[in-house]
Amino acid sequence: xxxxxxxxxxxxxxxxxxxxxxxxxxxxxxxxxxxxxxxxxxxxxxxxxxxxxxxxxxxxxxxxxxxxxxxxxxxxxxxxxxxxxxxxxxxxxxxxxxxxxxxxxxxxxxxxxxxxxxxxxxxxxxxxxxxxxxxxxxxxxxxxxxxxxxxxxxxxxxxxxxxxxxxxxxxxxxxxxxxxxxxxxxxxxxxxxxxxxxxxxxxxxxxxxxxxxxxxxxxxxxxxxxxxxxxxxxxxxxxxxxxxxxxxxxxxxxxxxxxxxxxxxxxxxxxx
Numbered sequence: 001x002x003x004x005x006x007x008x009x010x011x012x013x014x015x016x017x018x019x020x021x022x023x024x025x026x027x028x029x030x031x032x033x034x035x036x037x038x039x040x041x042x043x044x045x046x047x048x049x050x051x052x053x054x055x056x057x058x059x060x061x062x063x064x065x066x067x068x069x070x071x072x073x074x075x076x077x078x079x080x081x082x083x084x085x086x087x088x089x090x091x092x093x094x095x096x097x098x099x100x101x102x103x104x105x106x107x108x109x110x111x112x113x114x115x116x117x118x119x120x121x122x123x124x125x126x127x128x129x130x131x132x133x134x135x136x137x138x139x140x141x142x143x144x145x146x147x148x149x150x151x152x153x154x155x156x157x158x159x160x161x162x163x164x165x166x167x168x169x170x171x172x173x174x175x176x177x178x179x180x181x182x183x184x185x186x187x188x189x190x191x192x193x194x195x196x197x198x199x200x201x202x203x204x205x206x207x208x209x210x211x212x213x214x215x216x217x218x219x220x221x222x223x224x225x226x227x228x229x230x231x232x233x234x235x236x237x238x239x240x241x242x243x244x245x246x247x248x249x250x251x252x253x254x255x256x257x258x259x260x261x262x263x264x265x266x267x268x269x270x271x272x
Contacts, residue, residue: 008052008072014053015062023051030064037069038222039186054184063184066213075182075267076200077190080191084178116140120220121188121213122243123220124228126172132213132221133228134181135246136205136251137237154233155260161193163231163260165175169250173228176262179204181227183266187212191229194265201267221266228260 005024012020022028032043036052043049048067052075053060116139124133141152159165162176178194180201187210192201221227235252240246253259 001214003106004046004067005049005051006049006067006072010074011051011053011072012253014055014074015240033064035053035069036063036065036184037186038066038218040066042066045126069225073267075184077182077203077206084112100224118239119188119191119205119209119211120237120239121217122246123217124169124247130216130220131172131224131228132217132226133230134188135237135250136191136229138234140234142233152233155231155258158231158260163262165257166230166250166254166259166261167257169247169254169259173230173261173263175226176229176264179229179230179264180267181264183213183218183221185210186218190267191264226263226265228261228263230259232259 007015007020009119019028030044032041033049034040035042040136042064044064050065050067050070050072052063052065052070052072054063055074055076118137118139120135120137122133122135125131138154142154142157143151144153144157155163155165162179164174166173178201180192182187182190182192188207189210190203190206193204195202230250232250234255236256236258237246237249240249250259
């Protein structure tokens with residue numbers, strides 16, 4: 001019997017008592033699996049294991065993860081994200097690149113028009129410890145809803161959501177309640193924000209195709225269980241080819257008052 005398997009109450013509610021019991025008795029549980037977060041092998045007979053249910057508009061996928069990587073949970077995603085997660089889980093996604101920071105630009109509905117949010121992943125050294133980080137920068141000014149500009153309200157809008165202005169990059173940003181980062185199949189799929197009216201989390205940023213991260217970034221996030229998310233207005237950071245240059249750009253943006261940040265757990269882990 002896979003005694004190390006955890007099926008949370010919310011997963012049980014989605015899959016039903018019969019299927020949950022079959023998992024717990026070993027009838028439907030895998031003999032082994034690749035963790036949906038870190039992509040390393042796991043065995044529910046010997047490793048504390050979480051059931052993670054990805055739910056889209058039309059389909060749902062049950063995956064397994066080390067309990068130390070992700071707690072058992074239901075993660076609500078778009079159908080496109082779910083298909084990307086399936087490709088990642090089944091190993092059909094491209095391998096992670098070797099460069100220290102991977103970048104992706106994904107169309108996103110943002111206040112004021114058809115801007116593109118660029119996201120770069122990298123490791124940030126703070127007080128001697130490496131922290132997994134994402135740096136978000138739009139490709140155009142972001143106007144407040146209901147206005148036409150020409151001002152850029154990207155940072156004020158994020159501050160209203162709970163992001164904190166950064167003046168010192170040697171300090172770990174404070175946690176932001178209700179936000180999280182979705183990592184599935186060892187790849188980045190979305191940054192999630194609180195749902196309207198207390199509903200399920202919704203995508204603030206989502207990848208059309210899962211964004212690969214380095215092995216070092218993945219190892220760091222599995223250790224900390226949190227991601228530092230920095231954001232800056234258009235033209236503040238740029239696409240930096242190395243992590244030291246990325247850090248220099250963050251330091252410059254902070255000194256110019258053009259950087260906000262927050263610390264976020266992996267998807268669904270807030271309060272766990």
